[in-house]
Each structure stands twice: as structure tokens, then as C-alpha cells.
Amino acid sequence: MLKAKDLQGDYNLILDYALVVKRFSKKCIYAFVKTYGCQQNVSDGERMCGILERMGCIITDCEENADIIIINTCAIREHAQNKIFGHIGSLKRLKKQNPNLVIAVCGCMTEQKNEIQKIKESYPFVDLVFGTHSMNLFSKMLLDVFREKKRIFVSGSKDENIYEGFPVKRASKVKAFVPVMYGCDNFCSYCIVPYVRGRERSRKAEDILDETQKLLENGYKEIVFLGQNVNSYGKKLDEDIDFAQLLRRADNFGGEYRIRFMTSHPKDATKELIDTIAESKHICHNFHLPFQSGSDRILKAMNRKYTRDSYLDIIDYAKKRIKNLSLSSDIIVGFPGETYEEFQDTLSLVKQVRFTSLFTFIYSPRSGTPAALLPDPVPKKEKTRWLMQLLKVQDEISFEIHRNMLGKRFRVLVDHDLGDKSRFLGRTDGNLGIEIVEGGNFVGRFADAEVMDVIGRTLKGKIV
Ligand code: 5AD
Numbered sequence: 001m002l003k004a005k006d007l008q009g010d011y012n013l014i015l016d017y018a019l020v021v022k023r024f025s026k027k028c029i030y031a032f033v034k035t036y037g038c039q040q041n042v043s044d045g046e047r048m049c050g051i052l053e054r055m056g057c058i059i060t061d062c063e064e065n066a067d068i069i070i071i072n073t074c075a076i077r078e079h080a081q082n083k084i085f086g087h088i089g090s091l092k093r094l095k096k097q098n099p100n101l102v103i104a105v106c107g108c109m110t111e112q113k114n115e116i117q118k119i120k121e122s123y124p125f126v127d128l129v130f131g132t133h134s135m136n137l138f139s140k141m142l143l144d145v146f147r148e149k150k151r152i153f154v155s156g157s158k159d160e161n162i163y164e165g166f167p168v169k170r171a172s173k174v175k176a177f178v179p180v181m182y183g184c185d186n187f188c189s190y191c192i193v194p195y196v197r198g199r200e201r202s203r204k205a206e207d208i209l210d211e212t213q214k215l216l217e218n219g220y221k222e223i224v225f226l227g228q229n230v231n232s233y234g235k236k237l238d239e240d241i242d243f244a245q246l247l248r249r250a251d252n253f254g255g256e257y258r259i260r261f262m263t264s265h266p267k268d269a270t271k272e273l274i275d276t277i278a279e280s281k282h283i284c285h286n287f288h289l290p291f292q293s294g295s296d297r298i299l300k301a302m303n304r305k306y307t308r309d310s311y312l313d314i315i316d317y318a319k320k321r322i323k324n325l326s327l328s329s330d331i332i333v334g335f336p337g338e339t340y341e342e343f344q345d346t347l348s349l350v351k352q353v354r355f356t357s358l359f360t361f362i363y364s365p366r367s368g369t370p371a372a373l374l375p376d377p378v379p380k381k382e383k384t385r386w387l388m389q390l391l392k393v394q395d396e397i398s399f400e401i402h403r404n405m406l407g408k409r410f411r412v413l414v415d416h417d418l419g420d421k422s423r424f425l426g427r428t429d430g431n432l433g434i435e436i437v438e439g440g441n442f443v444g445r446f447a448d449a450e451v452m453d454v455i456g457r458t459l460k461g462k463i464v
């Protein structure tokens with residue numbers, strides 16, 4: 001594995017001020033990074049902010065005043081992409097006001113040929129475009145834009161090395177994202193991720209545990225291990241380690257802290273993993289296990305490699321082994337060819353499992369994936385109707401789970417201030433948010449909270 005410090009020559013992390021002054025006619029450079037999509041993207045965005053800061057820039061949350069704008073994109077659904085193109089289009093005005101402005105677009109969208117072509121042709125004010133495989137060249141590419149004053153497009157790289165040691169500027173001082181692996185080898189038939197993020201590769205356990213230890217020493221209280229399919233962790237490493245063993249090692253640090261992880265694939269979720277969670281001191285009793293569909297025919301067409309029954313078996317085992325388990329999942333409604341009866345299988349699974357929360361999506365065709373070639377006769381309006389049914393069922397379940405919490409006490413980690421220094425967000429081990437309205441400011445600390453009220457989807461509580 002390569003260390004960023006070994007690559008200083010190539011990865012010039014210091015801005016060449018002569019260049020900068022030439023481009024911007026000023027010494028203080030403001031950079032704005034907007035991230036769309038999943039936590040993996042958030043983590044990439046935090047790394048870019050770290051690099052920009054190390055280069056000498058000031059990170060700003062004001063796009064209007066920025067000298068450098070980075071749009072870190074997501075490609076998972078068409079809706080996300082349309083929104084991002086809307087955002088990129090709006091930057092034309094800023095570039096007109098300030099021709100020295102540098103605009104870069106990166107992330108999952110920019111590993112797709114059609115999207116790159118679209119930016120090339122329709123968004124001429126974008127200076128730099130680079131894909132997920134070229135992230136490690138970020139500072140160098142930026143300097144090249146300053147130096148050469150021409151548009152730079154870098155994508156399609158096959159570089160699947162893992163680069164360690166880059167600076168990271170984290171958005172939170174309480175909760176930190178730590179990638180444990182990158183890419184995905186599963187090729188679910190609807191999903192663009194394996195095409196834009198490449199093959200599965202794991203970080204060395206030592207690097208992950210070192211990072212975790214340093215974060216805990218620096219006061220972080222919650223570590224979220226990230227990967228598209230964390231259960232595949234370690235498969236291609238030289239060392240003999242799997243995800244359950246990594247979790248056991250991460251459970252051994254001192255003090256009060258939490259470990260979460262996402263995402264797990266049901267085909268690889270082992271009893272050993274569930275036992276590890278059950279026996280741990282610090283791993284949250286919260287399991288995000290996307291099932292996508294409750295119909296075996298649809299699961300097969302999705303290339304998910306498990307069945308409804310095998311999914312329910314794992315859930316059953318987890319419920320028996322893990323005390324106060326909270327479950328969440330992802331669901332796709334309206335996969336090509338899905339019938340209303342097959343959708344009912346999804347609904348019945350939701351009723352049977354009783355998830356604490358769900359992430360629900362209407363199927364979105366992604367060009368280049370096998371599912372995009374399938375006939376898709378059910379109109380969007382009908383799929384939206386199914387989705388509404390699903391949301392109604394889940395709302396009732398969530399409300400019952402919330403109502404059951406009334407008057408009870410929960411250990412919460414107070415994450416952040418909700419705006420006016422009198423309300424704070426605390427999270428339970430099960431990842432439920434409680435709005436703390438009494439008892440003081442515990443941001444960054446653990447505390448016991450009592451649930452006082454349930455209003456719609458919001459739980460209100462006080463520190464006791
Ligand atoms: N259409 C709709 N939802 C999708 N997901 C992935 N690809 C698609 C798609 N083409 C959902 C899955 C996945 C989550 C991250 O996004 O539910 O688990």
C-alpha cells in the first residue's frame with residue numbers, strides 16, 4: 001500500500017503561490033466542496049477538503065465567494081444526476097462574474113463516458129473533471145489547471161491502489177467515517193456502483209485500526225466503518241482476516257465509544273458477524289441489511305444471490321442473538337417487470353421484520369447495467385402508488401416503535417446542536433434520533449435521555 005507521504009513529489013500538496021497569485025491575483029484562496037450521495041462520497045469529500053486545506057486553501061461553505069468549487073457527484077439514480085446537472089448549470093453565472101473561478105466535477109458520475117461527454121459539450125465553464133479512480137491525483141490535477149489554464153479530463157483509470165495517509169478534514173467532531181474497503185464485485189443487475197467504483201479492495205487492518213485509535217484519542221465517540229459490502233472485507237488481502245475479526249479488534253479500545261458499519265450484503269452476512277455484534281462492548285446493536293425485494297423471482301433478476309427465506313433466517317438469528325436489535329434496510333420498488341403481487345411480497349416482508357427505518361427507492365434505469373435493457377411496462381405513476389403504500393406501512397411500524405420508547409431511558413450520543421443552542425440531537429445505539437429539549441448541552445458526549453414525547457416522526461426527550 002502506498003503512503004501519501006512517499007508520494008510528495010507526485011502529489012504536491014502545497015500550493016505554488018506564484019501560480020496561485022497569477023491565477024487569482026490574491027493570496028487567500030477559498031474552496032467550496034459540495035458532496036452528493038452516500039457516506040463513501042462524504043468520506044471522499046472530507047479527504048478533498050483535507051488536501052485543499054493542506055495545499056493552503058480555506059474551506060468555505062459559501063459557494064458565491066469561492067475561488068475553487070468542487071462538485072463531488074453521485075450516479076446511483078437518475079434523479080440525483082439531474083439535480084447535480086442543475087447545480088453545475090447554475091455555476092455558469094458565477095464563472096461569468098469571476099472568470100478566474102476554478103470549477104471541478106468529480107465522483108461517481110464522472111466515471112461514465114456519456115456524462116463526461118455531456119460536461120465537455122454542454123458545460124464549457126467546467127475546468128476539471130476526474131473520476132473516483134483518480135482521486136489520489138487531485139492536488140496535482142488542480143495545480144495543472146492553474147498552470148496550463150486549459151480544461152482537464154481524467155477518467156477511466158484502472159488504478160485500484162489504496163492510497164493511505166492523505167489529510168482528512170472531517171465535517172463532525174463526534175462521528176467519523178472510516179472506509180474499510182472500496183469498490184464492489186457484486187454486480188446487482190440494477191446498480192452502477194461496480195462500474196464507477198471498480199473492484200472490491202480492502203484497506204489493511206493495521207491502517208484501519210490505527211486511524212480508529214487516533215480518532216478515539218482525538219475525542220471522536222462514534223466510528224462508522226464504510227464499504228459497499230463490508231462483509232467481503234479482507235477477501236483479497238494477504239493477511240488472514242474477515243470483517244467479524246476486524247470488528248472484534250476494533251472493539252478492544254478503552255473508554256466509551258461506538259462502532260457502526262454499513263453496508264452489509266445479506267448473502268455474506270454470517271452468524272459469526274452476528275455473534276460478534278452480540279458479544280461486543282462497542283458495536284451498535286443496529287444492523288442495516290438491504291433486502292431490496294421480498295420476491296424470489298425479483299431477487300434472482302436483481303442478481304442478489306439470496307432468497308426471501310434465507311434473508312428471514314439471518315434476521316431471525318440476529319433478533320435472537322442481539323439484545324434490543326434495531327434493523328434498517330434498502331428497498332427498490334418497481335424493478336423492471338415487477339408485478340403488483342411481487343410488490344406485495346416486499347410489503348409482507350416489511351410487516352414481518354418490523355424495521356426501525358427504511359430507505360426506499362423507485363427503480364431508476366442506469367445505462368450500462370443489465371436491468372436497463374429489460375422491458376419495464378409499469379408506469380412511474382403506478383410505481384409511485386406502490387411506494388406510497390410501502391411508506392404508509394412503514395410509518396405505522398415506526399410510529400409504534402417510537403411510541404414504545406415513551407417514558408423509557410436510552411443511552412444517547414449527542415451529535416450536534418439543532419440550531420439555537422437549546423435543542424440537540426442525540427442518537428441511540430439503534431441509530432434513532434432523539435431531539436433533546438431539556439437537560440443541557442451534551443454535544444460530543446454520551447448521556448442518558450428519557451423520551452418525553454412522540455410528535456409525528458420526531459422523538460423529544462430530556463437528559464436525566
Ligand atoms: N434504482 C433505484 N435504487 C437503486 N439503488 C441502487 N441502484 C438503484 C437503482 N438503479 C438503491 C439500492 C441500494 C441503495 C444504496 O440504492 O437500494 O441499496
Ligand code: SF4
Pocket residue numbers: 184185186187188191192193194228229265
Ligand atoms: Fe450496488 Fe449491489 Fe454492490 Fe450494493 S452490493 S453497491 S447494490 S452492486
